[in-house]
Amino acid sequence: MDTLKINYKSIYYPPGGILMWIIIFLELITFGMALVAFVYYGIENATVFHESRMQLNTAFGATNTIFLLTSGFFMANAVHLFKENEVKKSSVFFKLAMLGGFLFLALKSVEYYHKIESGISLDTNMFYTFYWLLTGFHVIHVIMGLVILGWTNYGMKKKNSDTTVEDVEACAAFWHMCDLIWLLLFPTLYLFF
Amino acid sequence: MKNSLILVFTLLLIITITTTCIVNSFSVSAFIAPVIMVLAAVKFLLVAFQFMELKKAHSFWKISLIITLGLLVILIIGIK
Known part of the structure; x- marks a missing residue:
């Protein structure tokens, strides 16, 4: 394993790598602008957005937040252990982090199933257009994150x-990015209107 | 496991549960909406600075993230 010290204080070497952080900023701005548009249309269609929001299961949203936060906690520990050269222990935490991701996807699938069964689709109303697109794109990120985690762990x-430590940190940064996006999606979609 | 990570994780769970309880107890009003967003921003920064170790990075990255998040939260609260 590469044991060279990384100078995080250099502007070119943030933890996770400069390219990963550029991606993180682009993703945050993209999802952020979509959320701003969501709130803007929500003010124009306040009744529709409130009624639609009340159809969402807040408990599912909160549980999924806990799954992702727990997964992120395990990931942070995995990086810490990898830096300490405890590769086997780090691998266990990698798997626990992945388990959190799979639980998130499982609960999201149940939520999607209920919505589809109730006849709620992309063109039901403006709220659900945003709901499907935003949560759908986020789910794609989580799936990609799981592939990256699995590959790095292997x-x-x-x-x-x-x-190297840089590889593990970059992988962790992508996984935490899924957390960050969800931390903005959950309150805005599930609690705001 | 690092104690600092356990502490941050516990705090994140408490904030998540508190936010959900606030929304379930009170209807979302002009007062509650900013509270929800500020709590979300606190969680966001805890994950970025502690789990992603941004606290170790150059000030440029820290300030950029705080400004980006701040603008988003202000826009969302402002529109609402």
């Missing part, structure tokens, strides 16, 4: 692994 366990 790579770091191999004999003569060339997985």
Whole structure:
């Protein structure tokens, strides 16, 4: 394993890497602007947005927040342990982080199933157009994150692994980005109107 | 496990549960909406600075993230 010290205080080396942070900023701005548009249309169609919001299951949203936060907590510990050269323990925390992601997807699937069963689709109203697009894009990010986590975890366990601290940090940064996006989506979609 | 991470995680859980309880207890009003967004912003910063270790990064990254988040929250609260 690469044990070179990374100078995080350099503007070029934020934890996770400069490219990952550029992606994180672009994603936050994209989702953020969509949320601003969501609130703007929500004011224009206050009754529709309130009635639609009341149809969402707040308990599902809050539980999914807890799943992602728990997963992020395990991920942060996995990075910490990897830096300490505790690769086996780090791998266990990687798997726990992935479990949080799978639980999130499972509960999201149940939520989507209920919505589809009730006949709620993308063109039901403006609220649900935003709901499906925003949560759908977020789910795609979570699936991609799980693939990256699985791949990195597989790579770091191999004999003569060339997985570096930078690789693990970049992978963790992507996973935490899914957390960050959800932390903005959950209150705005599930609680705001 | 690092104690600081456990502490931050506990705080995140408390804020999440508190936010949900506030919304379930009171109807969303002009007062509650900003509270919800500010609590979300606090969680966001805890994850970014503690879990993503942004606290170790150059000030440019810290300030940029705070400004981006601040603008978003102000826009959302302002429109609401």
